[in-house]
Amino acid sequence: MSTRQEVLERLTSLRLHQQTGRRAPHKPLLVLLALGQITRGGSSELPWSQAQERLSDLIAEFGPASKTGRAQSAAYPFTRLRSDGVWILSRNVPMDLVGPLASHNVVGRLDAATESALRRDPELVRRVARALVEQHFPPTIAPDVLTAAGLDPDDILQAPGVTPIPARRRDAAWRAAVLQAWDRQCAFCGYDGQLGHATVGVEAAHVRWWAFDGPDSPDNGLALCVLHHKLFDFGALGLDDDLRITVSAAFTARTVTGRTVYDLHGRPLRPRPGTPVPAGHHVAWHRREVFKGDPLAV
Incomplete structure (x- = not known):
């Protein structure tokens, strides 16, 4: 059984392809989509047939401009989030490839321990979601990201903060x-x-x-x-x-x-x-x- 702190750390410390200031919100957007699934239906289960459209929409709207095809952009996090130990697929398919995801109607979901902890603790869902949007998006568009992922921004953004005290301090003036x-x-x-x-x-x-x-x-x-x-x-x-x-x-x-x-x-x-x-x-x-x-x- 995963503790609240373990789940927080696992879902807010994802390995991202991020260097020299480049944005890579693909995995966080997939996690937010899974949290939206849990909030609405109690399960993070997300068939590729749905993820291909919903996740690619999120990436296109809130990610950096890309010349990669929409389905390909969604396939990256859908297959690669497995390497963070929080996401499982119904079938073992190669990384990044769209074809096997579609032909086998692959279903993704958060691992059982993580999903169980989130179902038991709605406050944990709020904390994780808030941490992810604050880490990857400015306050101007954070509510739009949450809404698009199926989450209530008024509810999420009132949750207690979980981000550690930053090394940099904001200039109040x-x-x-x-x-x-x-x-x-x-x-x-x-x-x-x-x-x-x-x-x-x-x-x-x-x-x-x-x-x-x-x-x-x-x-x-x-x-x-x-x-x-x-x-x-x-x-x-x-x-x-x-x-x-x-x-x-x-x-x-x-x-x-x-x-x-x-x-x-x-x-x-x-x-x-x-x-x-x-x-x-x-x-x-x-x-x-x-x-x-x-x-x-x-």
């Missing part, structure tokens, strides 16, 4: 300093709403995410309105080497309001004199690890 440096207005659209003396709807955004060694430094921050902050963290918006705004060709909108995002494409940042602009290496990280695909054609 960073957010206020970024807003002030950018005149408390969105660096992309210029929105500058205030209610009394309080700035409303404008946030300090990391270019390189904190979870991936992004520092609380002036050259890693932008003031962005809530909408453009979320689009930036989703990878719908980015920056080029000349610090002009780019809009992903994968982004679409039909209404007049939604299509105003297209108007941002090619617009230069216009910081006030003396404001540090995002450093090139942070911009390059965002373009490689977050921005979705190619930018709109000029």
